[in-house]
Amino acid sequence: MTGKQILEIAGDFVEDYEVMVPYQALTMVGHEVTAVAPEKGEGETVKTAVHDFRGDQTYLETRGHDFAVDAAIEDVDPSEFDALVVPGGRAPEYLRTYDAVLDTVRHFFEADKPVAAICHGPQILAAADVLDGRSITAYPAVRHEVEGAGCAWVDGVVTDGNLVTGQAWPDHPEWLAAFLDVLGTTIEHGQPAPAADDD
Numbered sequence: 668m669t670g671k672q673i674l675e676i677a678g679d680f681v682e683d684y685e686v687m688v689p690y691q692a693l694t695m696v697g698h699e700v701t702a703v704a705p706e707k708g709e710g711e712t713v714k715t716a717v718h719d720f721r722g723d724q725t726y727l728e729t730r731g732h733d734f735a736v737d738a739a740i741e742d743v744d745p746s747e748f749d750a751l752v753v754p755g756g757r758a759p760e761y762l763r764t765y766d767a768v769l770d771t772v773r774h775f776f777e778a779d780k781p782v783a784a785i786c787h788g789p790q791i792l793a794a795a796d797v798l799d800g801r802s803i804t805a806y807p808a809v810r811h812e813v814e815g816a817g818c819a820w821v822d823g824v825v826t827d828g829n830l831v832t833g834q835a836w837p838d839h840p841e842w843l844a845a846f847l848d849v850l851g852t853t854i855e856h857g858q859p860a861p862a863a864d865d866d
Contacts, residue, residue: 670697671749671850676740676768676791677704682756683715683731684836685785689752692843696852701748703740705765710735716756718786718835725808726835728757741767745774750850755786755806755835763794773797776830783846785833789813803832 677686690700704713715731762768772795775782789805792798799817804825824833824841833842
């Protein structure tokens, strides 16, 4: 497998698992992931938030890690990337106000490149006006907002062409597996080596 160049959009209070896990998992299987944020250069960090589901009417939010980005989104050329990851958390509500973020998202849809979005990430897609006619999912609290952008709502992880969406980080196994399928990534499962004979 030849690794893909994957862009991941981040910002302060991006959801911790939703930015960290895809970055690490996609790198682990051979892709190169570049995390970008508005107005943050290489080596600078964004603060993450952990959203936990404990039976309340909405998630509980606590402070997560500092996540290092690789470049400012204003300094990268989206045409040099094969795919896009849009995590959730609180970041999308303000990231969607940056022209560089919206223009970057539009590039991937116009070029029909793979896009994975999760949780509140589709708020950015709605602001970029790329959801009309699509079938997607998102965090249930933003369902009305994304439907207002012209998409059809689906419960659970959904793949619509090159777009893969999930509702929140508990969807990671299915969401990432579906994204790997869209990327054309194959992972060969080998058998573990037998234990050495101690005799």
